[in-house]
Structure formats: C-alpha cells, structure tokens
Amino acid sequence: MDRHLYSDESKVDGFRFAGAAVDVDDLARVRREVLDWRVGDSRRWHTSKERPDARERALRRLIRLAGRVDIVIVEHAKTHPEFVAREACVDALARWASAHEVSEWVLEQDAPVEYRDRRTVAGLMRAGQIRRFAYRHAAAVEEPLLWIADFAAWLWTKGGADRAAIEPLVVHHEVLAPNLADAA
Numbered sequence: 011m012d013r014h015l016y017s018d019e020s021k022v023d024g025f026r027f028a029g030a031a032v033d034v035d036d037l038a039r040v041r042r043e044v045l046d047w048r049v050g051d052s053r054r055w056h057t058s059k060e061r062p063d064a065r066e067r068a069l070r071r072l073i074r075l076a077g078r079v080d081i082v083i084v085e086h087a088k089t090h091p092e093f094v095a096r097e098a099c100v101d102a103l104a105r106w107a108s109a110h111e112v113s114e115w116v117l118e119q120d121a122p123v124e125y126r127d128r129r130t131v132a133g134l135m136r137a138g139q140i141r142r143f144a145y146r147h148a149a150a151v152e153e154p155l156l157w158i159a160d161f162a163a164w165l166w167t168k169g170g171a172d173r174a175a176i177e178p179l180v181v182h183h184e185v186l187a188p189n190l191a192d193a194a
Contacts, residue, residue, distance in 0.1 A: 015082075015107050018118040018150075018159035020167045025095035027103050028163035029082040030155060031112065031181075036078045037155070043071060044154045054150050055157040057164040068161060069175055080181040081162045082106055087185075096123060098186050100130045106182055108140035115145040118156050 014037060017029040032040050047055045047068040057065060072079070084102045086095035100117075107115050117127055124147050134140045150156045162179075165172040 011111050012113045013111050014155070015103075015112045015115045016153065016155040016159050017103060017115070018156055018163050019096065019099070019120075020163040021092060022167050024085060024088040025092060025099060026083060026085040026163060026166060027096075027099040028159045028166060029084075029103055029106070030158035030162060031080040031082060031110065032078065032155060034113070040075060040078055040158075041154055043075060044157055047071065047157060055154070055160070056150065057157075057161045065161075069165070072158065072161065073175065073178070075158075076179050079158060079179060081158075081176060081179040082182045083162070083166050083180060083184070085183075085185045093123070093126065095186075097126060097130050100127050101134065102184055102186060104131050104134050104140055104145075106184075107143060108134075113143050115143060116153055116156065117145070117147050118159070119147045119149045 012034040013031050014034060015029050015031050017027050019025065019027050044055070047064070049060065049064050055068065060068070082103065084099045084106070086098050088095075104115070115131075117124075127147070128145075131140075131145050135142050148156065150160065162176055165176050
C-alpha cells in the first residue's frame with residue numbers, strides 16, 4: 011500500500027503537527043471531495059478564516075472520508091522555542107511516515123522553517139533511521155489535501171467536541187516529551 015502524507019501545524023498552546031495520510035489509489039477522489047469544501051469562488055480552504063457553517067459542513071464531509079484518510083497528530087508542549095518543538099515534531103512525523111509506507115510527504119509551505127525541515131528529514135535518511143521517501147513543501151492553494159491537515163490541527167487544538175469529532179480518523183497520537191538539553 012503506497013501512501014502520501016500531507017501535514018500542517020498549529021502553534022496555539024504548544025506546537026502540534028497534524029498529518030493526513032491517503033492511499034495513492036484514493037488521492038483523486040479525496041482531492042475532489044476536499045475541493046468541494048471551498049465557499050464561493052475561494053481558491054483555498056483555511057479553517058480559521060471559514061465561517062462556522064462552512065467548517066461544520068467540511069467536518070461532516072471529512073468524517074465520511076474515514077477509512078480513506080488517516081489522521082496523525084504529533085504534539086510538543088509549549089516549553090521550548092518554536093524551532094525546537096517543530097524540529098522534534100518533524101522528526102517524529104518522518105519516523106511515522108517511514109514506518110507506514112508513505113512514499114511522498116508534503117508539508118505546508120513556510121519559508122522560514124523549510125531549510126530546517128529538509129535538514130531534519132535528510133539527516134534521518136542519511137543516518138539510516140528512516141527509509142527514503144520523497145518530501146517537499148507546497149502552498150495550500152496548490153495542494154488541497156493540505157487543507158485536511160490544517161483542519162485536523164485546528165480541530166485537535168480546539169479540543170472538546172471538535173477533537174472528539176475527528177478522533178475516529180486518528181490512527182496515531184504522540185505527545186513528545188520535552189528534552190531540556192535540546193533547549194540549551
């Protein structure tokens with residue numbers, strides 16, 4: 011089973027990455043479904059900018075994708091600088107991707123941190139800690155499957171009923187223990 015992983019982060023109350031894993035055979039169908047989340051002539055979906063009724067509609071549609079979309083959540087406490095937390099989350103998500111047949115990983119574009127992301131993943135591959143797979147950064151307007159990760163990160167961060175709504179899609183949740191030596 012060949013899979014692609016799409017990830018985005020939330021920086022609210024700590025740092026967390028959400029990933030949406032989709033089997034290659036389901037990519038076109040899931041992408042068409044997600045494109046329908048857009049409201050009006052919008053070019054993209056961005057959870058925090060959408061109206062509550064649009065988010066509710068997208069959530070119903072996302073839940074129907076259970077079995078075609080798996081959600082992975084990796085969190086780091088708000089105890090370290092953001093770059094340390096992000097690097098730890100990228101490392102953990104890369105390890106998950108390697109262990110779960112991911113052949114391509116797309117991270118949402120964020121120019122200031124892309125070099126560190128690439129360095130982290132490439133370092134794990136060079137050291138033989140993860141198997142090789144393709145990875146790249148892309149803008150959310152270019153890759154609608156990043157919208158799932160954005161939405162999942164937002165829902166998980168909100169907690170309560172929002173988090174409970176996507177829990178059936180969550181196949182992995184990891185809270186990273188802060189390593190105080192990393193902050194030095």
